[in-house]
Amino acid sequence: DRAEAAMRHTDATRRSAMFAVDVARHELEAAQTALQHSAARAHGETPERVAVHAPITGRVLNIPRQSEGVVTPGQALIEVGDPAALEVEIEVLSADAVRILAGMRAGIPVEFTRWGGTDPLAGRVRVVEPTGFTKISALGVEEQRVRIIADIDAPMETWARLGDGYRVEANFILWQGADVLQIPASALFRQDKGWAVFRYDGSRARLHPVEVGHNNGFAAEIVKGLNADDAVIVHPSDAIADGVRVAPR
Template sequence: MTRNDDNKAKRATKRNLSRWIKRVLLALVGLGLLALIVVAWLPKPVVVETAVSEKGKLVVTVDEDGRSRVKDRYVISAPLTGNVARIELRPGDTVQQGQVLARLVPLTAPLLDARSKKEAQARVAASEAARRQAKAQIERAEAALEYSKKQAKQTRELVAKGVVAETESDRANLEERSRQAELTSAQFGAKVAAHELSMAQAALGAFSAPGKGGDQMNVPSPVAGRVLKVIQESEGVVQAGAPLVEVGDPAALEIVVDVLTSDAVRIQSGAHVLLERWGGDTLHGRVRLVEPSAFTRVSALGVEEQRVNAVIDLDEPYAKWKALMDGYRVEAKIIVWQGADVVKLPSSALFRRGEGWAVFVVRGDQAAVAPVKTGHDNGLEVEILEGISPGDRVIVHPSDRVADGVRVAYR
């Protein structure tokens, strides 16, 4: 083979190699374009918001607006028909038991007819019966308080020995405080009954010994407290029984919250209550009772609702809530259930699936449907009894684009 032949062979080899390189490059470019087309046509992952299930405290409350109310209040009324002098007292003034609140000049004797005399006699009889009833209530309240004190003492001893839980001691202490409040209220009622009797007797005395027209009768306060309202401020003629002044003790407040009857059945006596948005720091209280009789109220939407009052005692010293007065608005959160170590999820993660509930769990980069069994729900979080473990990541607010097996990407 000559030298020229060798050169020709080399040039031919180079040309063949160049052709193969071009073909390979073209093939790679084609594969790349094909891959780009495939990727472009593949469904993109759905961007979702997620939350991680965890163990923690869950509190279920009944949230309603309420108002403060003086526990024991009394409306001082005119014992008989006459001319009342101008009342100089103002709301907020302090009054002592027996202090004169109003001065009344009875009408002259000719106007005191037989019918009025019989009415006065009936008021005396009714007042005597009320005083006897008040005395019986005091005796009953004293017996209940003595029993609750013994129970509280025994419970504290059992707690110290570790026989019963601390919550039992709290419940016994609450019972003792409630019985003490009942005794105080009964004593207040006895004072009021005695005052009613004295006023009724004084009115009847005007018939027995009417004297001269213009004799003045003093109307005293049956209890110590503060003036809540002056009903008859100006001088003028009033009828027997007409309200004059309202007296009470603002330091003895209770909170009244009207709740739906469907919620009331879950509220237990002694339930813990948080009182917020009254103008100061959050206050703590306890449910004393749920009244036995409900009433109908029309909601803002025009729907008739059956509601009942829950009465709450404050568990705070007076200095902490002294700015809270009679008739003030509060927001009450009545705790009906709480758990300290429960598996929970945001309520927004759940959706209906058949007759039950389910969530979307993120497994890898896909969404998977997981049926769950739920427990208590406070509107924001829900207790999970089965189907989810602590640490599982779930999708919250799932859209209609999320389905079982769909690729997802979470923030």
């Protein structure tokens, strides 16, 4: 883990240094252009055209100004981006952001799906922003959310069709294990101070206390109380009780 963290830090330092070199080169070119323009004016010449070079090599993403005219210093002429430097911005609930932040030292892996390709893309969390914001959900509920910045680790040739502002879905892998006994989380319900399920024995529902491990809200790890070949009842209603006859549907 320390070696991976050191590698990511070194890579970030390298990218920062390369960006600083690009900025310095752009400032030099801008100064040279201004000098040439001033020298021409000093000789009574008025250049009709001044070349403005982009600070980086990349793809034109947007042209805010579509026609000629007077521009002010600092006004954006075009937006240029490096397609190989895409980052993913993800909004999560603040409660989930706390869990993701706690596991960042281990390098939480991310899986990007529904991006347009056939296979998921591997990624890794880079930044969990320190401040949250309020957003109204589709159900009209106020939620506190946090933005997370992640990088795509997959080779660029696999996601070269992705562009700025494209939509993806992110799945954060906070924990994973092998040979995990799991059931739908909808089969669980509270009993006394623990958890329980109704096991289907072929004709009747049988109440079984269980010990739950990890739970992501969709699937739950069962540490104790069930076997791999046991069938459980999901979304048990009030009509289900221990010993009641049931039938699959």
